[in-house]
Amino acid sequence: MLYWQSWMEQARRALKTGAILREAGEHYWACFTFQQAAEMALKAGLERFGEDHVGHNLLELVASLRMASRDEPPEGVREGARRLNRLYVPTRYPDAVGGSVPADNYSAEDSELACQDAGLILAYIGTLLDRGEPS
Numbered sequence: 001m002l003y004w005q006s007w008m009e010q011a012r013r014a015l016k017t018g019a020i021l022r023e024a025g026e027h028y029w030a031c032f033t034f035q036q037a038a039e040m041a042l043k044a045g046l047e048r049f050g051e052d053h054v055g056h057n058l059l060e061l062v063a064s065l066r067m068a069s070r071d072e073p074p075e076g077v078r079e080g081a082r083r084l085n086r087l088y089v090p091t092r093y094p095d096a097v098g099g100s101v102p103a104d105n106y107s108a109e110d111s112e113l114a115c116q117d118a119g120l121i122l123a124y125i126g127t128l129l130d131r132g133e134p135s
Contacts, residue, residue, distance in 0.1 A: 007044035080117030
């Protein structure tokens with residue numbers, strides 16, 4: 001398995017895990033897991049095109065991938081990345097949101113939207129990876 005394939009496989013598994021967490025009502029952790037799935041998929045794409053992938057800012061990763069692949073992301077990818085970016089820290093740390101418990105701050109609607117955003121990003125990356133270009 002090539003390195004980029006490992007990143008993409010992990011992204012797919014994270015997406016499935018997020019769905020399990022969502023179904024269990026653990027919406028805060030599902031949201032974080034969906035953010036991670038999108039991040040891993042974007043890093044798979046960057047790896048496929050031979051680019052570095054530093055950091056966790058999904059908008060920056062989308063921009064880097066756009067330049068590397070010379071492909072314009074479909075509508076919704078940037079907005080999804082923007083929304084998912086907001087889930088990286090406050091889903092995990094009480095001090096990120098004024099000392100509240102992250103588990104109390106996320107709803108089924110939040111995790112559903114995060115699932116949709118991550119799914120859109122994974123689908124987009126899948127089309128880039130299937131093009132058969134650099135390995």
